[in-house]
Amino acid sequence: MATKHEQILSYIDSLDVGEKISVRRIAKEMKVSEGTAYRAIKDAENKGFVSTIERVGTIRIEQKKKENIEKLTYAEVVNVIDGQVLGGRAGLHKTLNKFVIGAMELDAMMRYTAAGNLLIVGNRINAHRQALEAGAAVLVTGGFSTDDEIIQLADKLELPILSTSYDTFTVAALINRAIYDQLIKKEIVLVEDILTPIERTVYLSPDDKLEKWYEKNYETGHGRFPVADDQMKIHGILTSKDIAGHDRSAPIEKVMTKNPLTVIGKTSVASAAQMMVWEGIEVLPVVDDYAKLIGMISRQDVLKALQMIQKQPQVGEKLDDVVSRGFKETDTEKPKADAVYQYEVTPQMTNQLGNISYGVFTQILIESANRFLKSHKKGELIVESLSVYFLKPVQMESTIQIKPNILEVGRKFGKLEVEVYHQSNIVGKAMLMVQLMERG
Numbered sequence: 001m002a003t004k005h006e007q008i009l010s011y012i013d014s015l016d017v018g019e020k021i022s023v024r025r026i027a028k029e030m031k032v033s034e035g036t037a038y039r040a041i042k043d044a045e046n047k048g049f050v051s052t053i054e055r056v057g058t059i060r061i062e063q064k065k066k067e068n069i070e071k072l073t074y075a076e077v078v079n080v081i082d083g084q085v086l087g088g089r090a091g092l093h094k095t096l097n098k099f100v101i102g103a104m105e106l107d108a109m110m111r112y113t114a115a116g117n118l119l120i121v122g123n124r125i126n127a128h129r130q131a132l133e134a135g136a137a138v139l140v141t142g143g144f145s146t147d148d149e150i151i152q153l154a155d156k157l158e159l160p161i162l163s164t165s166y167d168t169f170t171v172a173a174l175i176n177r178a179i180y181d182q183l184i185k186k187e188i189v190l191v192e193d194i195l196t197p198i199e200r201t202v203y204l205s206p207d208d209k210l211e212k213w214y215e216k217n218y219e220t221g222h223g224r225f226p227v228a229d230d231q232m233k234i235h236g237i238l239t240s241k242d243i244a245g246h247d248r249s250a251p252i253e254k255v256m257t258k259n260p261l262t263v264i265g266k267t268s269v270a271s272a273a274q275m276m277v278w279e280g281i282e283v284l285p286v287v288d289d290y291a292k293l294i295g296m297i298s299r300q301d302v303l304k305a306l307q308m309i310q311k312q313p314q315v316g317e318k319l320d321d322v323v324s325r326g327f328k329e330t331d332t333e334k335p336k337a338d339a340v341y342q343y344e345v346t347p348q349m350t351n352q353l354g355n356i357s358y359g360v361f362t363q364i365l366i367e368s369a370n371r372f373l374k375s376h377k378k379g380e381l382i383v384e385s386l387s388v389y390f391l392k393p394v395q396m397e398s399t400i401q402i403k404p405n406i407l408e409v410g411r412k413f414g415k416l417e418v419e420v421y422h423q424s425n426i427v428g429k430a431m432l433m434v435q436l437m438e439r440g
Helices: 004-014 023-030 034-047 074-080 106-111 125-133 148-157 168-187 210-220 269-279 299-311 319-325 358-375
Strands: 050-053 057-060 084-087 098-101 117-121 137-140 161-163 225-228 234-238 283-287 293-298 341-344 380-390 399-409 413-422 425-437
Touching: 004 023, 004 034, 023 034, 034 050, 074 161, 074 168, 084 148, 098 168, 106 125, 117 125, 117 168, 125 137, 125 148, 148 161, 225 293, 234 283, 269 283, 269 299, 269 380, 293 299, 319 358, 341 358, 358 380, 358 399, 358 413, 358 425
Parallel strands: 098 117, 117 137, 137 161
Antiparallel strands: 050 057, 084 161, 225 234, 283 293, 341 399, 380 425, 399 413, 413 425
């Protein structure tokens, strides 16, 4: 039977998109305390089908699929621009396809304005009206409002008309940045994207005998199974190592590895990979926010996902992407053991003093070590410890040379030293202890 919390979530999910939600209403409808109602609403917000907007309230929104995450809803735009809703609240859940800056004659402006757009404009009442009639939402900049008839039209058409104190071009930059941030999020693969769901996950019960493990092992060919009770609460993991030396009639609960490591669906695949390498484990149970089993991931799943990420085109550039693009190998004729990388420090990589920032410098050192190990066919690295030394400041537009050197390397671990030079003078160095992730 579903818990009260799950029942409230199900009720919220059944509400019409655009409908307002309040703690008091949920508490009254579901006959629960306001504290219970509040926690469920916050959980619904985390799951993405409820949004709370300042000066508007909490509304039911359409849960966006991952492939559409680069699209913003008008409700999210209100938060981005620190704005207020003048009218058309029922349309806040709708998705913004593109925005148009209204810095031209009205006729020309309307040629670019269509359904699903957001017109960013000042206090031009005729533009507000024509945009709404064309199916577009309106954002009034400069702290201006609009006429009552325009607000009534927005309510009738269920198209938001918003207001902000920012100027037009500041607002455009804020929205553009929000869309760019969403693009970066889209690129990050999560555990929930690759897990084997509970419907296809073979699991055992704590009350089963070890004989059950042998049956499942024969059926599936796998040797690692999560152990969960009737409520899907995870109790442990049972592997071939655990059962060695035990009678088949022994209860699983007495033999299994208790308190296993788990991950939630929102964990990034990269983080899960790190956990698996560090702990030396092959599978990870995936649980929900209530510690209930929802699926499994294996090391093979993680490696496939990481390989897929590397093959995909970059959608939104992160610091790693910018740093990686700047590397040049200075002399391809030299043996790999003597590889030297060249790097030009651009203005965006510097701090307020015009020197290379600590974060960028650290990332350059890690990336050079990664490239160096890859050239020796050692696979990807995970940094376990890193000591960085700034010896001299490096100014913007300087060209530096990076020289990695392997001090010690095994099948799973490595130790590297990286030196950085500018005009033949050493400016920094680092010592890295890394774990190596073998290529699948």
